[in-house]
Amino acid sequence: xxxxxxxxxxxxxxxxxxxxxxxxxxxxxxxxxxxxxxxxxxxxxxxxxxxxxxxxxxxxxxxxxxxxxxxxxxxxxxxxxxxxxxxxxxxxxxxxxxxxxxxxxxxxxxxxxxxxxxxxxxxxxxxxxxxxxxxxxxxxxxxxxxxxxxxxxxxxxxxxxxxxxxxxxxxxxxxxxxxxxxxxxxxxxxxxxxxxxxxxxxxxxxxxxxxxxxxxxxxxxxxxxxxxxxxxxxxxxxxxxxxxxxxxxxxxxxxxxxxxxxxxxxxxxxxxxxxxxxxxxxxxxxxxxxxxxxxxxxxxxxxxxxxxxxxxxxxxxxxxxxxxxxxxxxxxxxxxxxxxxxxxxxxxxxxxxxxxxxxxxxxxxxxxxx
Numbered sequence: 303x304x305x306x307x308x309x310x311x312x313x314x315x316x317x318x319x320x321x322x323x324x325x326x327x328x329x330x331x332x333x334x335x336x337x338x339x340x341x342x343x344x345x346x347x348x349x350x351x352x353x354x355x356x357x358x359x360x361x362x363x364x365x366x367x368x369x370x371x372x373x374x375x376x377x378x379x380x381x382x383x384x385x386x387x388x389x390x391x392x393x394x395x396x397x398x399x400x401x402x403x404x405x406x407x408x409x410x411x412x413x414x415x416x417x418x419x420x421x422x423x424x425x426x427x428x429x430x431x432x433x434x435x436x437x438x439x440x441x442x443x444x445x446x447x448x449x450x451x452x453x454x455x456x457x458x459x460x461x462x463x464x465x466x467x468x469x470x471x472x473x474x475x476x477x478x479x480x481x482x483x484x485x486x487x488x489x490x491x492x493x494x495x496x497x498x499x500x501x502x503x504x505x506x507x508x509x510x511x512x513x514x515x516x517x518x519x520x521x522x523x524x525x526x527x528x529x530x531x532x533x534x535x536x537x538x539x540x541x542x543x544x545x546x547x548x549x550x551x552x553x554x555x556x557x558x559x560x561x562x563x564x565x566x567x568x569x570x571x572x573x574x575x576x577x578x579x580x581x582x583x584x585x586x587x588x589x590x591x592x593x594x595x596x597x598x599x600x601x602x603x604x605x606x607x608x609x610x611x612x613x614x615x616x617x618x619x620x621x622x623x624x625x626x627x628x629x630x631x632x633x634x635x636x637x638x639x640x641x642x643x644x645x646x647x648x649x650x651x652x653x654x655x656x657x658x659x660x661x662x663x664x665x666x667x668x669x670x671x672x
Contacts, residue, residue, distance in 0.1 A: 303430055306350035307561040309515035309537035311338055312394065314369030315361035318628045329627050335372045337540045337577045341560050342376045344573050346383045350562060353385050356515030356537060357392025357439055357474030363400050365407050374411055381414045391421035391438040392474040392515055393498065424454060432565050433465045437473040442499055455505050462508060468565055469508070474515040475499030477506055477534065507532050511563065520555045522570065533568055537561050542579050578602060578627055588613045595622040602628045609634060
């Protein structure tokens with residue numbers, strides 16, 4: 303069986319200030335719609351046995367009419383091609399307000415025969431030689447929620463125990479192993495883990511394949527131990543627009559576009575569809591900086607220049623800002639600022655040592671006498 307995989311689509315996401323004429327749609331939002339339709343067209347042309355979308359279809363739990371319209375148009379193409387599709391909810395697809403009001407954006411688009419939207423319960427699919435568990439995102443924000451999540455994992459383990467088929471888990475969260483190795487070894491307040499479903503290795507290892515949304519940088523992790531052999535697949539986002547994630551280098555599934563998994567032999571390939579990229583660079587010479595600013599594409603740039611602002615040619619800089627989606631140039635400060643005061647008492651000590659000639663003037667201003 304061949305399964306196509308998408309994840310973290312984030313339809314409707316807006317970022318930076320650049321817009322696309324003539325309707326002045328936010329550039330990231332526009333590129334997101336474009337990439338969504340390109341991915342759907344690729345899947346329709348390749349006709350996989352199944353399509354799995356592992357969460358975060360929408361960027362906001364209250365999507366705009368334009369966002370819903372683009373989502374529905376994409377799903378209509380899948381419906382017309384009769385591609386059986388399973389879509390699970392991610393953390394962006396719902397909010398606390400949705401939970402209180404018992405609403406969900408999936409309810410607005412759940413109108414298809416060949417597409418199943420899974421957002422408030424665990425569901426299973428027994429087909430051919432595979433058994434798939436679909437576990438949508440549940441917000442883990444307190445001890446009771448964690449207990450409920452632990453109970454769900456125990457029930458899934460019991461149900462899968464006597465299944466003599468290849469077992470697949472589709473969910474939206476992180477593995478405890480990834481937190482320790484890739485994400486945050488000491489900081490427990492990482493945005494990738496707050497409120498997330500954190501899976502223990504012992505649970506994930508019971509599946510032959512784990513397809514996990516939530517992390518935007520794609521990678522594959524093969525697990526081998528005495529009892530299990532498991533492949534963990536993180537599809538990543540369909541856009542490379544998240545500058546805070548830099549987890550794994552030299553991934554075997556880099557790029558953006560649909561993944562295709564052959565469940566019989568484990569072969570995994572990416573049909574790469576180019577879109578915007580994040581380009582980070584450290585530049586030492588003025589010549590190198592000028593060359594880069596002269597050849598800017600519609601991408602996101604974070605550039606550190608080991609020089610002075612006086613070296614930056616204004617015409618080339620303005621051209622780079624105009625031609626890019628976002629251009630951030632950081633220049634080495636000419637004066638090092640140190641010993642920053644951390645209290646009022648420290649401030650007065652700093653003034654008396656660093657600028658004694660202005661001490662009385664500072665005191666006069668502080669008293670309001672000037």
